[in-house]
Amino acid sequence: MTDILKPIHVVGGGLAGSEAAWQIASAGVPVILHEMRGVPGVKTDAHHTDGLAELVCSNSFRSDDWEHNAVGLLHAEMRALDSIIMSCGDAHQVPAGGALAVDRDGFSQAVTAKLEAHPMVTIVREEIAGLPPEADETNGWDNVIVATGPLTSPALAAAILELTGEDALSFFDAIAPIVHADSIDFDIAWRQSRYDKEGPGGDAAAYVNCPMDKAQYEAFIDALLSGPKAEFKEWENVPYFDGCLPIEVMAERGRETLRHGPMKPVGLTNPRDPQVKSYAIVQLRQDNALGTLFNMVGFQTKLKHGAQAEVFRMIPGLQDAQFARLGGLHRNTFLNSPKLLDRQLRLKAMPRLRFAGQVTGVEGYVESAAMGLLTGRLAAAERLGRPLEAPPVHTAMGALVEHITGGHLDGPGGISRFQPMNINYGLLPPLEAPKVDEAGVKIPMKERGRAKKRLMSMRALEALKAWRDASPLPHR
Numbered sequence: 519m520t521d522i523l524k525p526i527h528v529v530g531g532g533l534a535g536s537e538a539a540w541q542i543a544s545a546g547v548p549v550i551l552h553e554m555r556g557v558p559g560v561k562t563d564a565h566h567t568d569g570l571a572e573l574v575c576s577n578s579f580r581s582d583d584w585e586h587n588a589v590g591l592l593h594a595e596m597r598a599l600d601s602i603i604m605s606c607g608d609a610h611q612v613p614a615g616g617a618l619a620v621d622r623d624g625f626s627q628a629v630t631a632k633l634e635a636h637p638m639v640t641i642v643r644e645e646i647a648g649l650p651p652e653a654d655e656t657n658g659w660d661n662v663i664v665a666t667g668p669l670t671s672p673a674l675a676a677a678i679l680e681l682t683g684e685d686a687l688s689f690f691d692a693i694a695p696i697v698h699a700d701s702i703d704f705d706i707a708w709r710q711s712r713y714d715k716e717g718p719g720g721d722a723a724a725y726v727n728c729p730m731d732k733a734q735y736e737a738f739i740d741a742l743l744s745g746p747k748a749e750f751k752e753w754e755n756v757p758y759f760d761g762c763l764p765i766e767v768m769a770e771r772g773r774e775t776l777r778h779g780p781m782k783p784v785g786l787t788n789p790r791d792p793q794v795k796s797y798a799i800v801q802l803r804q805d806n807a808l809g810t811l812f813n814m815v816g817f818q819t820k821l822k823h824g825a826q827a828e829v830f831r832m833i834p835g836l837q838d839a840q841f842a843r844l845g846g847l848h849r850n851t852f853l854n855s856p857k858l859l860d861r862q863l864r865l866k867a868m869p870r871l872r873f874a875g876q877v878t879g880v881e882g883y884v885e886s887a888a889m890g891l892l893t894g895r896l897a898a899a900e901r902l903g904r905p906l907e908a909p910p911v912h913t914a915m916g917a918l919v920e921h922i923t924g925g926h927l928d929g930p931g932g933i934s935r936f937q938p939m940n941i942n943y944g945l946l947p948p949l950e951a952p953k954v955d956e957a958g959v960k961i962p963m964k965e966r967g968r969a970k971k972r973l974m975s976m977r978a979l980e981a982l983k984a985w986r987d988a989s990p991l992p993h994r
């Protein structure tokens with residue numbers, strides 16, 4: 519076997535690992551993808567299937583607006599780099615207003631089928647239960663991507679901890695319930711997207727809305743606050759991720775918090791009572807292509823399973839709801855990446871190991887897949903002997919690399935304040951807000967923020983394409 523044809527090993531076939539494997543194979547380098555789900559008796563606390571790239575909670579890749587939304591920009595960058603996660607997501611989208619949401623089973627099956635069919639990809643169902651094996655002349659273990667996610671198996675997590683001498687960092691992440699559509703009462707609920715916003719598929723009525731008056735809202739908050747919660751005594755000091763707070767934790771912050779968050783009633787009109795404004799509205803988003811399942815948007819919860827059905831059936835329209843899946847809370851583990859990883863996302867203590875996905879301290883399906891995409895390209899370039907740098911910080915992808923490898927500030931005494939982050943414009947170098955548009959017309963003050971985002975997105979895509987075109991890897 520020539521050096522060039524040695525395989526690269528990817529550990530973990532989630533969002534990041536699947537994308538990394540695809541990018542490596544597309545660069546003409548053989549890849550062996552090791553995924554532990556599929557081995558009898560081996561699972562994580564959140565995955566339910568053996569499929570690659572399984573979505574564990576919501577089915578949304580969030581906004582698809584590349585001009586004004588940072589995650590939409592990340593979508594665009596990934597599409598420009600032939601992302602398998604984006605192409606399968608686009609092929610399996612379901613209506614979701616301005617967001618890109620997918621049929622979770624169809625999406626995962628498509629990613630699995632594409633990887634299984636690729637001649638350069640070998641999928642092995644096994645747990646890597648410790649540090650990856652020693653490298654020899656031919657086995658390829660000199661170039662490894664670890665993409666084992668927030669629920670990395672305990673044996674591998676322990677080996678990484680021992681190697682780095684660092685305590686793992688962690689936070690809580692929660693899952694929202696999914697409801698069978700035929701158990702929703704459409705004499706009460708109605709379909710409409712907020713502000714009738716049309717989605718990529720042209721649907722302006724993507725969400726199911728369940729209205730509440732003031733008395734119903736107050737009773738619901740009381741039930742949420744008093745309902746029995748799952749306790750995690752051994753993880754008492756573990757923080758929540760702010761973008762994914764359990765609904766009861768939000769309610770504890772103030773009785774009105776939910777009305778200004780996931781239950782906000784704005785931009786929606788009850789067709790049965792158009793003159794009366796609902797006091798609060800619960801939204802559900804289509805979860806599968808058949809339209810038989812809907813997930814409760816923003817309703818991630820740590821209520822005990824027995825209590826969930828009772829409390830959520832207080833929501834008008836859901837009084838007879840049947841739940842396909844209940845919510846739950848999981849501990850999420852990530853590395854102290856700014857200290858441990860270099861800008862190639864290699865472990866300084868063992869550079870043959872690259873890390874990708876949520877375990878590096880990015881947060882979310884899209885961000886995790888983006889880091890898989892990048893490490894796949896970096897690893898393939900290294901295998902081909904054609905060095906490649908991470909994209910510039912002006913791109914969404916480069917900004918994520920900057921965040922996980924050193925863009926944050928530590929606290930006094932060097933105590934790490936590194937926390938997982940969704941992509942956002944604050945991670946990219948700032949630009950002056952424009953005062954006039956491309957035609958020289960003055961932009962009103964309140965629209966300048968939007969105009970600035972558009973400029974930042976255009977700058978990012980241009981830089982990303984220049985990076986791609988100068989890259990030593992083939993481009994399709």
Ligand SMILES: Cc1cc2nc3c(=O)[nH]c(=O)nc-3n(C[C@H](O)[C@H](O)[C@H](O)COP(=O)(O)OP(=O)(O)OC[C@H]3O[C@@H](n4cnc5c(N)ncnc54)[C@H](O)[C@@H]3O)c2cc1C
Nearest residue numbers: 530532533534554575576646666667671875876882883886
């Ligand atoms: C409870 C929970 C809810 C979440 N909800 C959302 C959400 O609603 N929206 C969102 O955008 N993000 C959500 N996230 C975050 C989301 O899981 C991640 O962003 C994303 O799945 C991470 O992708 P990944 O590839 O890094 O990890 P994963 O997709 O989890 O993939 C890791 C893979 O590695 C495998 N594996 C683990 N250890 C080993 C081993 N030793 N050997 C072989 N294989 C191994 C696992 O089986 C898994 O398939 C949630 C996370 C959790 C834990």
